[in-house]
Amino acid sequence: MGNFLAGKVIAVTGAGRGIGRAVALACAEHGAKVIVNDYGVSMEGGEPSSEVAESVVKEIETAGGEAVAVADDVSTMAGGQRIVDTALVRYGRIDGVVCVAGILRERMLFNMSEEEWDPVVATHLKGTFTVFKAAAGVMRKQGSGTLVGFTSGNHQGSVAQANYSAAKGGIISLVRSAALGLHKYGVTANAVAPVARTRMSANVPMELKEIGEPEDVAALVVYLLSGQAKEAGITGQVYTVAGPKIAVWAQPRELRSAYADGSWTPEKIADFLPGSVGVDPMPMLEQLGAMSAAAAAKQRPNA
DSSP, X not given: OOOTTTTOEEEEETTTSHHHHHHHHHHHHTTOEEEEEOOOOOTTOOOOOSHHHHHHHHHHHXXXXXXXXXXXXXXXXXXXXXXXXXXXXXXXXXXXXXXXXXXXXXXXXXXXXXXXXXXXXXXXXXXXXXXXXXXXXXXXXXXXXEEEEEOOGGGGOOSSXXXXXXXXXXXXXXXXXXXXXXXXXXXXXXXXXEOBOSTTGGGOSSOOSSOBOHHHHHHHHHHHHSHHHHHTTOOSXXXXXXXXXXXXXXXXXXXXXXXXXXXXXXXXXXXXXXXXIOOOOOHHHHHHHHHHHHHHHHHSOOO
8 A cells, every 4th residue: 555645535537447447446555535436338328337436446445445436427517516525525625536537439520420529528528627627616725636637649639539539639728727727726737648458449540559557547647646746846737658658748839930021911821831830740640641651552463
């Protein structure tokens, strides 16, 4: 048993399986009392069940820790509030929330329906907001607390998961907004973009050269929830953990700028923008191009 989180109360959403489960177990191992939230749906959004959350609570209790299950839907304001309220009623405080819950509805953008867009954005992005909002009010009064959102490298864009990518990009902006708005109250906010072997990563169409286990991600989350991370001034950051690798993503910033002599016109921009401002290369687009070229080469008949 470690003591990184001794005396803290931590809520983890999507904690019934995969990374969420690993985070909940690691928090308990390091001394936290854990609110285990999982609505118990499949990745495709099937019927919910409370059994997965209850099973993780039993694991924690068997190991000598304390936990309580909350099988609520984080995409509702009431669900997010109930997670935090459970912590307050049971343990009297909330020191950290970790929002891992998510589902997938994969479809090309031109084929994606509203029914495939809305649940994904609601679970990932709104589901982070509902818990953050409920926790932020309490943490503001406490003068302490940590919010951890889960994003993805796919916030850069995705071939067939525009809903998921949009939600994950939104989570980064939400985390940075929380970091800015809550800093004066002693509350920190960060995001994690994991690369780990889970049900979701099994569906990634390309081979991942750098990938780890859910426990690698859990170790980073425990640190971000700890007093040591706060003392180090870590807030508003996005970290990737992929097995032995930890990386930090750049903050948004302008790369190059240029000024017109007088007002802009389309003609001026056509002459000026490509050479003077240019573009920022899109690595994933280049990677797709390389994959297409390799596939085409395999299909060519031998000379």
